[in-house]
Amino acid sequence: xxxxxxxxxxxxxxxxxxxxxxxxxxxxxxxxxxxxxxxxxxxxxxxxxxxxxxxxxxxxxxxxxxxxxxxxxxxxxxxxxxxxxxxxxxxxxxxxxxxxxxxxxxxxxxxxxxxxxxxxxxxxxxxxxxxxxxxxxxxxxxxxxxxxxxxxxxxxxxxxxxxxxxxxxxxxxxxxxxxxxxxxxxxxxxxxxxxxxxxxxxxxxxxxxxxxxxxxxxxxxxxxxxxxxxxxxxxxxxxxxxxxxxxxxxxxxxxxxxxxxxxxxxxxxxxxxxxxxxxxxxxxxxxxxxxxxxxxxxxxxxxxxxxxxxxxxxxxxxxxxxxxxxxxxxxxxxxxxxxxxxxxxxxxxxxxxxxxxxxxxxxxxxxx
Numbered sequence: 001x002x003x004x005x006x007x008x009x010x011x012x013x014x015x016x017x018x019x020x021x022x023x024x025x026x027x028x029x030x031x032x033x034x035x036x037x038x039x040x041x042x043x044x045x046x047x048x049x050x051x052x053x054x055x056x057x058x059x060x061x062x063x064x065x066x067x068x069x070x071x072x073x074x075x076x077x078x079x080x081x082x083x084x085x086x087x088x089x090x091x092x093x094x095x096x097x098x099x100x101x102x103x104x105x106x107x108x109x110x111x112x113x114x115x116x117x118x119x120x121x122x123x124x125x126x127x128x129x130x131x132x133x134x135x136x137x138x139x140x141x142x143x144x145x146x147x148x149x150x151x152x153x154x155x156x157x158x159x160x161x162x163x164x165x166x167x168x169x170x171x172x173x174x175x176x177x178x179x180x181x182x183x184x185x186x187x188x189x190x191x192x193x194x195x196x197x198x199x200x201x202x203x204x205x206x207x208x209x210x211x212x213x214x215x216x217x218x219x220x221x222x223x224x225x226x227x228x229x230x231x232x233x234x235x236x237x238x239x240x241x242x243x244x245x246x247x248x249x250x251x252x253x254x255x256x257x258x259x260x261x262x263x264x265x266x267x268x269x270x271x272x273x274x275x276x277x278x279x280x281x282x283x284x285x286x287x288x289x290x291x292x293x294x295x296x297x298x299x300x301x302x303x304x305x306x307x308x309x310x311x312x313x314x315x316x317x318x319x320x321x322x323x324x325x326x327x328x329x330x331x332x333x334x335x336x337x338x339x340x341x342x343x344x345x346x347x348x349x350x351x352x353x354x355x356x357x358x359x360x361x362x363x364x365x366x367x368x
Contacts, residue, residue: 023037023038023124023125023128024036024037024038024045024069025037026050026062026065026066026069031060032049032057032058032059032060033050033058033059033060033061033062033064033065034047034048034049034050034058035047035048035050035065035069035072036048038127039076040076040077045127048072050064050065050068050069051068052064052068086124086125087114087118087123087124087125087126087128088115088118090126090162090165090166090169090171091111091114091115091118091162092111093165094110094111094114094162094165094166095107095108095110095111097165098110098111098161109158110158110161110162113154113155113158113159114158114159114162117133117137117155117159120137120140121133121137125171126163126166126171126172127171127172129159129163129172129176129177130176131176131177131181131182133176134156134159134176134177134181134182135182135183137155137159138152138155138156138182138183138184141155142185149184149185149186149187149188150187152184152185153184153187156177156182156184159177160175160177160178160179163175163176163177163178189347191347191350191351192317192320192321192347192348192351193314193317194314194317194318194320194321194351195314195315195318199297200220200318202297203216203293203294203297204216204217206293206294206296206297207293210289210292210293211289212286212289212290212293213267214264214267214268214269214278215229215278216290216315217263217264217267218260218264218267218268219312219315219316219319220315220318220319221260221261221264221319222242222244222258222259222260222264222319223258223316223319223320223323223336223337224244224258224316225312225313225316225338226283226286226312226313227283228244228245228338229278229286229312230278230280230281230283230286232244232276232277232278233273233274233275233276233277234270234271234272234273234274234275234276234277235273235274236277237260237265237268237277240259240260240262240265241257241258241259241260242257242258242259242260243255243256243257244256244257244258244338245338256335256336256338258336286312287311287312290311290312291311294311316337317348319337320333320337320345320348321348321351321352322352323336323337323348324348324349324351324352324353325352325353330342330345330346330349333345333348333349
């Protein structure tokens with residue numbers, strides 16, 4: 001008998017239609033109850049007076065208001081059996097668009113940020129996002145989770161761009177994560193570090209017999225990133241020039257053509273067009289091999305504990321400072337280094353002309 005009853009209960013449970021959770025908020029005005037809600041299938045919110053049957057005005061009793069609210073919601077769901085598209089659906093749509101605009105890696109990261117944000121505030125529909133939610137989430141990340149200011153900015157930008165994606169699709173009216181709507185911690189950018197001429201000479205003397213010497217000389221001559229070195233192929237070297245980012249799947253690397261000195265070309269290995277210039281290695285292996293060269297140099301020892309590629313980035317910073325000292329303009333440096341943010345390049349220009357601030361300003365203003 002008990003098994004039959006249990007089976008019936010299970011059957012009833014599985015046969016019930018799962019309705020979307022009731023949304024909107026009740027509020028009281030002049031002693032009467034109203035409901036601010038966006039009905040299924042509609043794009044705009046409505047303020048509905050909760051009027052009992054046979055009455056002309058909204059009820060003053062909260063329990064009666066909740067009963068009317070439930071009855072109206074049930075009626076709407078019966079008329080619109082198709083559930084509205086939820087937050088997860090729009091995240092997937094945004095992920096597909098974001099992968100085309102930037103890269104799949106960035107799209108995956110932004111989707112994880114949005115999913116975590118929605119889970120914390122139990123968000124089912126995009127229109128439930130508010131300015132207070134975004135602000136509270138950023139404070140939680142910075143103070144409770146101890147995330148850096150730069151990481152908090154990435155989270156805010158992910159939510160802001162997602163809301164900007166939703167506005168033309170009619171899911172939200174404004175952007176609750178706009179720059180003038182929420183406050184984020186200020187990012188402190190320490191001045192970039194670079195090697196002096198004496199330190200470069202000492203470093204090259206240590207790396208004289210290392211298999212990494214061609215890559216080191218290439219970075220000092222062209223300012224390539226470590227990721228660009230890893231993806232470099234023989235076909236990218238053409239007539240004393242280097243084509244960077246032409247077929248790189250990571251779209252954050254800007255396409256550009258760089259001149260290479262003959263002393264560097266002589267060091268580079270040769271091969272077929274599709275052969276990699278350097279042996280394929282993981283990023284950690286590149287860093288590990290460079291540390292075997294720099295372990296006795298004090299300037300590199302101070303970088304311990306930083307992110308993995310910082311020692312290679314120090315060579316790129318050295319190249320940028322030397323280019324700024326040679327008289328390259330702001331736009332020249334952006335084109336040669338593959339930067340898209342002028343503020344990043346200005347940091348190298350300011351260091352190159354630290355003793356002459358007026359000259360740094362002149363270099364930044366000059367165009368070509």
